[in-house]
Amino acid sequence: MRKLIIIIFILFSFVVKSQMLFTSYYSGGVADTSFVPTDIDSCKLWLKADAGITKDGSNYVSKWEDQSGNGFDVAQSTGSKQPLWVANDKNGKPGISFDGGDCLFRVQSLTNQAEKFTIYSVWHTSTGQNARYPYNNMATSGSAANGFDIYISSTPALRNVVKSDISSKDIAYNHTINSDTVWIVRQEVNFSLAGNELKTYINGIMVAQGNCNGTNIATTAEFGVGGWNIAVNTYNFIGRINEIVAYKDVVSEANDVKIVNYLRTKYGY
Numbered sequence: 455m456r457k458l459i460i461i462i463f464i465l466f467s468f469v470v471k472s473q474m475l476f477t478s479y480y481s482g483g484v485a486d487t488s489f490v491p492t493d494i495d496s497c498k499l500w501l502k503a504d505a506g507i508t509k510d511g512s513n514y515v516s517k518w519e520d521q522s523g524n525g526f527d528v529a530q531s532t533g534s535k536q537p538l539w540v541a542n543d544k545n546g547k548p549g550i551s552f553d554g555g556d557c558l559f560r561v562q563s564l565t566n567q568a569e570k571f572t573i574y575s576v577w578h579t580s581t582g583q584n585a586r587y588p589y590n591n592m593a594t595s596g597s598a599a600n601g602f603d604i605y606i607s608s609t610p611a612l613r614n615v616v617k618s619d620i621s622s623k624d625i626a627y628n629h630t631i632n633s634d635t636v637w638i639v640r641q642e643v644n645f646s647l648a649g650n651e652l653k654t655y656i657n658g659i660m661v662a663q664g665n666c667n668g669t670n671i672a673t674t675a676e677f678g679v680g681g682w683n684i685a686v687n688t689y690n691f692i693g694r695i696n697e698i699v700a701y702k703d704v705v706s707e708a709n710d711v712k713i714v715n716y717l718r719t720k721y722g723y
Contacts, residue, residue: 489712491699497522499564499700501679503539503548513539515550518558518679528558528679537680540694544578544636545722549694552680557690563601563675564591564700570644572705575604576717578636579693586689589698590682591675601675604641612639612654625652625664636723638714644704657723658714696721
């Protein structure tokens, strides 16, 4: 009986310490206030609503400039499809509001057949269910589309979708999505693994994983923020996007701590 009590105590202590460690990592308690996403060499894209915004007098956005130094800007020349810049969104930081008919895009794949990549996105939605794509990187060949996206379905579920050169995989995290929640979502794809592993993280915690056969993503894909440019009004996002950061590699645990801490501290999660 005494041994059983000791074992229970040890397990309880481990759980408590693990929770304290997580809280320390992801609550801003040990945040490096000097860190920015480009401190990690593999940064491919950095869009943030507090920089690089080209807008008109009514705050409609025609261009969102990449802050990574790689020039991967996204834009929209059609006025009726331009999203709205909002000065004071979550935690007093700006955001870009999409109404389901907007999209900023670039006619170029974000990954360029990369074996592995990691994307962080910060957003919230006013509709909760069926809010569609915060971002999308799909080829324009309809049913033969090849690429990846994060999709919010009407289940409600947050779906990590990857369609490779061979097959596709959709891993879902069933969870109620509401307008009060800031979502820090990490999408990870690693084709270099034997099982081609996909992972979805929310606020630093892995919530879903799966495998997808294949070797790469099509170079013919287009990258869209707020939806899919070739199918506006059908798949486009309803909500606000604050920041998107992409890396052309699988981010290490140590760097993930820095990125998530940076985003949580900035947006008050």
